[in-house]
Amino acid sequence: MHEFRMPSLGADMETGTLVEWLKNPGDAISRGDIVAVVETEKGAIEIEIFVAGVLNKWLVQEGETVPVGMPLALIAAEGEAPAASPKPAPTPPSDIVTKTPPSSSHTPTPAPTMGLHTETKKPAPPPVAPQSRPVVQSAAGDRIKASPAARAYAREHGIDLAALAPGTPGGAILRADAERGAGVVPAPVTPVAAPVRKSKPGIDFDRMRHAIAAAMTRSKRDIPHYYLSTQISLRRATQWLLDTNGSRKPETRLLMNVLFLKAVAHAAKAYPAFNGFYSKDGFAPAEGVHIGPAIAIRGGGLIAPAIHDCDQKTLDEVMAALRDLVSRVRAGSLRSSEISDPTLTVTALGERGVDAVFGVIYPPQVAIVGFGAPRLFPVAHEDGGLVAETVVSATLAADHRVTDGRLGARFLSEIAEKLQEPEKL
């Protein structure tokens, strides 16, 4: 039986709220199906599954907030006979700490029930739901709800998670709770209230700001950035785009940003040291080139969801993917793989008129490429003439734990070269 778990949708996500099940027990599941909607600091995210089979049982009900890694449902894999009776308590995953006997006086509730604080808002599970959650409930007393970040912190500092109280009664222990337990941060005068659940999933700008702050703080704390900048001629790219779009209906026209994304994707393929993830085991280049274009959200904040295998797509396909992503970012309906898969971010703030943008790397990625506004610039040619040419400032912020400026310069040059042959993109 496969355990479908709360995915990590970003470096600093600790918990997620399951707002809607889109598959019921007994439903057939195919790879890539959207199984549930989870509300995170990035808004409501559609969670995909990457096994095929039959949904056997929900372990978490709508409205519950659970830490990353917590099993949400059991899936009988294809070919596996659905269990006639549910398995007894599954072996706790290795990252779930077994609680020591309930001796601690710090425990806020005598028998913590998963998602207690949110269940009150969802009085009755939908009729199709299993009547109870025997698997989890039998184990609930033996498990501590804590986010991976809180577990890591507790491990590092030798803190017993069982002795900690979650900031929200019945909620999961978060890193902040662990820090308080270690005496690093004094307890807030007023406890952090559970984020107010809106009836309609969408983007909560305060939470979005919090998510950006957490990720960027971590980036600036952990990643030794270096920055490079270069000016790239867009003479050919601009002309090619004019010629190409000239004969096209508006709905099939391409944007300059699509050429940028594709040029970066090709360069990332050639320089895999900028395309991948940095973990505690060091850097691992990614198999695919999944470029994350930074997309602004009206009202504040941004998301850089993945265009999968950007290097393999045609310009028209990248344009279609970008159009689709922008509309779904605005509508607040992104998928989990789009959130967790980007291997390299591209930000084109030129839209807003700035000359150049020096990015902050989104961990665990190791680089971010920025494009300023394409603009006319006097370019001196070798024959002595001055010509007005369209140019753009391209920048690279990269992780010094993985690469040096020398390699970064070659990566940036590769992007520039790719943009000189737009017809080959």
Added chain:
Amino acid sequence: MTKDEILALVFAELENVAPGCAPANADPGANLQDELDIDSMDFLNFVIAMHERLNVEIPESDYPKLATLNGIVAYLQNKAQG
């Protein structure tokens, strides 16, 4: 089409491509993308919508004429009559 009819259509489609952008409150002489905080994708979607609604050709080379609300209305009125 009258100028007011075109303006109403332009406002409606701008609201469609960028919900909440409040074009009626915008300075009609100012740069549209800055004024409404819309990006090139939003603008392209607006051009697509105008192309469909008014059945007018809007080549990319004419985009500079569509930089402001005033410019857009004048351009579309001219095109729709032609």
